[in-house]
Amino acid sequence: MTALLIRDLRLAVRAGGGFGLGLAFFLLVAVLVPLGVGPEGGTLGKIAPGILWVGALLSCLLSLDRIFALDFEDGSLDLLATSPLPMEGAVAVKALAHWLVTGLPLTLAAPVLGVLLYLPASGYGWLVVSLLIGTPALSVIGAFGAALTVGVKRGGLLLSLLVLPLYVPTLIFGAEVVKRGAAGMEIATPLALLAAITAGAAALLPFASAAAIRVNLR
Amino acid sequence: MTALLIRDLRLAVRAGGGFGLGLAFFLLVAVLVPLGVGPEGGTLGKIAPGILWVGALLSCLLSLDRIFALDFEDGSLDLLATSPLPMEGAVAVKALAHWLVTGLPLTLAAPVLGVLLYLPASGYGWLVVSLLIGTPALSVIGAFGAALTVGVKRGGLLLSLLVLPLYVPTLIFGAEVVKRGAAGMEIATPLALLAAITAGAAALLPFASAAAIRVNLR
Amino acid sequence: MMPDLGKYAFAVLGSYGVTALLLAGLLVLTLVQRARAKRLLAEAEARMEKADG
Amino acid sequence: MEMRVSDLAVQRGGIVVLEGLSFTLPPGRALVLRGPNGVGKTTLLRTLAGLQPAVAGEVSIPAESLAYASHADGLKATLTVAENLAFWAAVYGTGLVEDALAGMNLRELRNRWAASLSAGQKRRLGLARLLVSGRPIWVLDEPTVSLDAASVALFAAVVRAHLAAGGSALLATHIDLGLDEAEVLDLTPFRATSRAARQDAGFQEAFL
Amino acid sequence: MEMRVSDLAVQRGGIVVLEGLSFTLPPGRALVLRGPNGVGKTTLLRTLAGLQPAVAGEVSIPAESLAYASHADGLKATLTVAENLAFWAAVYGTGLVEDALAGMNLRELRNRWAASLSAGQKRRLGLARLLVSGRPIWVLDEPTVSLDAASVALFAAVVRAHLAAGGSALLATHIDLGLDEAEVLDLTPFRATSRAARQDAGFQEAFL
Amino acid sequence: MSIWEYANPKKFMALSGRVLPWVAGLAALTLAAGLVWGFFLTPDDYKQGSTVKIIYIHVPAASAAINAWAVMLIASLVWIVRRHHVSALVAKAAAPVGLTFTLIALVTGAFWGQPMWGTWWAWDPRLTNFLIFALFYLGYIALWEAVENPDTAADLTGVLCIVGSVFALLSRYAVLFWNQGLHQGASLSMDAQENVSDVYWIPLVICIAGFELLFLALVLVRARTEIRTRRAQALMARERLA
């Protein structure tokens, strides 16, 4: 298990491995939206929580197909499936690796991007907290989508289509936490729901993902 | 040339080929943003031109890596390079095919999504016009980015990073046309500039792309 | 000695501080890379000497 | 440590391709599968490795004893030769990296990126994975593709040593491996033809 | 229609791997390249195909006369066998699809998706591309990988017919193709070693 | 002797080895002098107060970052036209330095904007352009890192640098069109050269010189590192074959 985690992290930081690129994409969304929408601070500040969460979600999404597709294409997934590692464990570890290279850096970078979108000062803390609690769910759900589409050649966009609806609750509660936090309102309810989604997804989805992979390898 | 165009279009509509998925992604962005931002019509209407253009841009971006990566991986790009087709022509044709399966459907679907975002009525015509004139540039510039990253394993995100800054002028002028159009202002200048970018990119970039591909095949 | 920065102390010291950090980071990175390259090259050249001689 | 297969039928793409196949593979023996292209060798090996379910018949393989090598090598281009092997050694919980490197003549290439190997060198690395697995039953799909004569001989020697140590090997191949002591099983006679056998086969047959 | 190579040096990953290579390949002749794994066969063929520049020496090949087949087949999984071939026929401006299907014994598979072919069937389809190209000089990298004995014989017959029609073929391989009339060129003696030749070679040599 | 001679790695190493200590020393000296002068010995501006001291970093860093891009563009062109390895490596060496200077300009600008404009960030054309600039640098560096074969990487990044420069000009214009901005006018008592009183102007010029020298020194060191790495790689590769 640790070997798999280390391998995945090592592959991520090696040339072309994609570490930091999710982050870059997040940054790009935060830059492009003002370019498209216009520079007025009032409007931007109002949409900032939503846009930041949508941006985080899209960045996660883009690196999802790496979770299994590369291993499938070069045959390692076949070999992993015939190895002594339980597939459920492998899935969980790969989702964890994905979070470590995508969700975590994203969370840490979010406050800086908040500046670009004129996020109100009271929102920064909650932005970080909500991302920290919410992004693991994105990785786990994403791993499930990746497992479903692993056999499909370049299933990247199909993957997006499958996964995005599953992301909706996380997005709504996550953005709500930031919006309320920024407005100084009570945030306990959405935060609790966000945490519940993450916990539930992390506990149950690896089993579904492992089953999906086994089917796809047949 | 026509054979290549027909092949690329046929591959796109076959299983897993990605036709319609760019569209689906565009739709999802249009749905997710109101979910993240909140449902007030005033705010949404104001940001609609920008968000729609950003959405179109992201959808294009997501399908870019298909332009050359699949052909590279299965060896067809080597074979194409040794075939009688000039590489510049092949690049141009592939960008055209990309536009036909991504940019064009997107343009046609945009008015419907405008409704979701409360785009003011006067903006619909200009939305379609600006996308029609602007999206070919997205495909051509994207083909250049795809050509640069074709050797890189799963260069999808690197591609985004390289290409998005190049998209900035197109985005600004495109969104500006819609914004001004919706507000009933004069749109000749940004529209002319948008057209100039498309024409310039289509005339010059295929040469740079062909050079990049030849380098990557070495 | 220290000039009185008044209410802008945070902005001024902050920019000087971050600049110092960024420059120091770049400098350290540059020197580390230089040391590694030097070491690698020395090793490779030593081996070449042995092989040739 | 014996692999026993009785009256096995396997399917690919919803069509039964082989049926009525029975054999045993005791420790210390090698069995070479032959048959024309498309007869179903790959399909059979994938079924034995547990990657796809059998249509009919029984497969008995002791748990945790099988190592499978497919057409693809499962190498990571951005890991070095040694790192690639070390990963599999950790997965299988063995520490045999050095032996495997020595065994497949990869010592000199140990710090090269897998991306920069030639076709045959990649294949050698793929085969070294077997040594690192420490598993007794090897199931190999065209293991010597792209290998030169010397490497084929090296591979034969490796297989022989594995058999001598009580392991066994099942190999699908079109070319001569120089393993004269191995039994050969031609799959052509087991081509699925009978309607009956296809009857309750894969998902497609339910509609026949 | 003669391919002439004189004093050629080729590089891979910035290192000269072969040097001082000269040969001519007149119409009607086949030349088989041999050599251990990693000697540089693939590199040489890619250079001749124009995919990478030569380091030194001269290659003279008549324009538009060469067809190259690499380790990979360049098949599109979601096109049928016939569609795959028809594409290349259109690219090369020939209409030889039916002949090629017949030549490589693919008629029965013509409406199958390329994805559902076995390894050997895919390879046959990859080779059929050569027939469709109508080019006289074939440059082939391990063409018979994964082929069974019957298909190897079929391929040999196809090559013979090509030679008889005035074509020529350059083949890198490790196994016997059954083309006894072909000359054999072992690349081992041309391994690059001399310091001088390496001096101004690939990009790395500028730093030596 | 033509200047192309120095495109030979050996000659470049010899020459750069000789000038490097002087450049580095001079850079340290001018920087120290300019910053000490600026920070300790200039009065506060009547309007901006002590924040005016930020100018001694902000402006030199910004102009050095722009010059770094120019250096990369020229070096890329030289590589593509004349295929001199050293120039490709100089372009590679300049990118991280340029990126750092860009970041410094951005961060100091943000620290300055906070008290002056009441906001850390504004979508002002100059600022926006610099942000896009930073993204170009990031992409350029990422491309160098992602491509393994150094010659391929040099070719690809060269093409990117040229195309990117064209688009950078385009973006500049597009961004100006999009927003007229407040960088210049807003609260500056001293934006144009002639408005700057000598009290601030002289140390500022010294600082600009210091940053340019620092850039030169860092690029020299980094280029030397790249050359050493490439030589080590070449030796190791040869070893493997021998």
Ligand code: HEM
């Ligand atoms: C993140 C925010 C900022 C960025 C990215 C930025 C960027 C730049 C750039 C690119 C230049 C041009 C340098 C050159 O052409 O040589 C510049 C110059 C300058 N900036 Fe900023 N700036 C920022 C914020 C500010 C603020 C808040 C102030 C002061 C209120 C300021 C004051 C100046 C001055 C006085 C100059 C020199 C003017 C000139 O030579 O034209 N900047 N800045």
Ligand SMILES: Nc1ncnc2c1ncn2[C@@H]1O[C@H](COP(=O)(O)OP(=O)(O)OP(=O)(O)O)[C@@H](O)[C@H]1O
């Ligand atoms: N999706 C599918 N639908 C129908 N038939 C299929 C499908 N996929 C594979 N087949 C067929 O199944 C048969 C078995 O293929 P398999 O790959 O097992 O053959 P093989 O013996 O390994 O051949 P080779 O020696 O060429 O590797 C082939 O005839 C192939 O054409």
Ligand SMILES: Nc1ncnc2c1ncn2[C@@H]1O[C@H](COP(=O)(O)OP(=O)(O)OP(=O)(O)O)[C@@H](O)[C@H]1O
């Ligand atoms: N990036 C690289 N850096 C250094 N050496 C490399 C690189 N890529 C390939 N090589 C080496 O170049 C040599 C030539 O490889 P090539 O693929 O041409 O061999 P080959 O004769 O086709 O071998 P095979 O029979 O195994 O296919 C090999 O020794 C290989 O290890």
Ligand SMILES: [Mg+2]
């Ligand atoms: Mg097979």
Ligand SMILES: [Mg+2]
């Ligand atoms: Mg080869």
